[in-house]
Amino acid sequence: MSTKIKRCSLLAVSLIMVMVVSMISSESALAEYDVKSIIINPNPPYQTSIWTDKSQYNPGERLNVYFRTSKDAYIYIFDIDTVGNVSLIFPNIYSEYNYKRAGQTYSLPDNSRYNLTIGGPAGVEQLVLIATPSQIRDVEWLRRSLEQGSFGPQLNVNISADRFMFEVKSISITPNFGQDWSSAVATFTVGSVVTPPPPPPSVKYGTLSITSKPSGATVFLDGVDQGTTPLTITGVSYGVHDIAIMKKNYYTYSRQITVNSPNPYRIDATLVKLPTSSDWGDEVQLVNKSMLVKWPQTGPFTETFTFRGSTGKVVINADPILGMLSRVTGSITANAVGPVEFMQINPSGPDAPWPGRVYERIQYPFRVRVTVEDYSITTGLVFGIEYIDYVRLRLEIWHIGN
Secondary structure, three states: OEEEEOOOOOOOOOEEEEOOOOOOOOOOHHHHOOHHHOOOOOOOOOOEEEEEOOOEEOOOOEOOEEEEEOOOEEEEEEEEOOOOOEEEEEOEOOEOOOEEOOOOOEEEOOOOOOOEEEOOOOEEEEEEEEEEOOOOOOHHHHHHHHHHOOOOOOOOOOOOHHHHHHHHOOOOOOOOOOOOOEEEEEEEEEOOOOOOOOOOOOOOEEEEEEEEEOOOOEEEEOOEEEEEOOEEEEEEEOEEEEEEEEOOOEOOEEEEEEEOOOOOEEEEEEOOEOOOOOOOOOOEEEEEEEEEEEOOEOOOEEEEEEEOOEEEEEEEEEEEEOOEEEEEEEEEEEOOEEEEEEEEEOOOHHHOOOOOOEEEEEEOOEEEEEEEEEEEEEEOOOOOOEEEEEEEEEEEEEEOOO
16 A cells, blocks of 8 residues: 545545555455464563454445554554555654553544545455564564565465465564564555446447349348348348348358447348259259267267269268367268369468358259358356357258259
């Protein structure tokens, strides 16, 4: 804690205690121990005590401190924050007379010239009282000794609260002025200022204007059928959305868009026709199934199929690592030609998944399409690298002719 004393000629002034504490809550390991073991004379010749008017304060509240001694003594009161800074709060320039009689209860502030005000942030604060029968000539030495740990322990924010308390409980204090002294410790918690959350941002909406060549294609917005092209969709909330445009005998058009303007967002999709053979008429769907790729079911998932003398195989496989997936791939083989990779899903980058993303490949006489239905990405705790937690896929396979 750093103590700031402001001078004033006529009006009362404030002695501001800036409670500099680390962000350790009152329920932390630090509060589980008897903090009186931090600074204590093992064989005090007389008794002292110190306490506050409350056990918990919020920033901005006034602090009242009380103390007693069983022997006439000079009283010195320090504040120790949880990062090891030490401040002398009594005596001070507004209350310099610190010789106190035995058997009486004293309070701080002890006059109208200053106040003690909690500054925060949240955490545990400590007050240390030291009583000696004669004045300490070098109070700064005592303050510095407390802070540096040569008299009392140094609070080190680089170690855990458990480790800190283990270390300080083994400290035996031998001050330079012998054993003719006594001490007391009081603790209190400082709560954080509760700031009401900001109101949620107002939802803004845009419009999508979608056309396709050829027209009459079905439009899916975030997996929901919106109708056929040409199409105008209003009330689309600002943000990222998934678009899929599908028409029979054409490759699927899929992409992600970001709506961030009231101006219409235009999508002009040119659909690419699937190559087909006139010998067989319409396509024949052979496979339509959903699959979940998740540890420990990481594949390979193999789907084999035959039609009119042709055979094929699609393999979905995942690369597992420590219970997660680093990537998911798909390949197709047709009539012993292949395998040919047509899909690669990575946790991030251009191959990252999104609901509705489509991967397609024609390997005569078959066409395969894999659609992402759902997924989850996880960030590793050790290196902060992203992994795939799971991905749910829709696998569709057609025979399109020889």
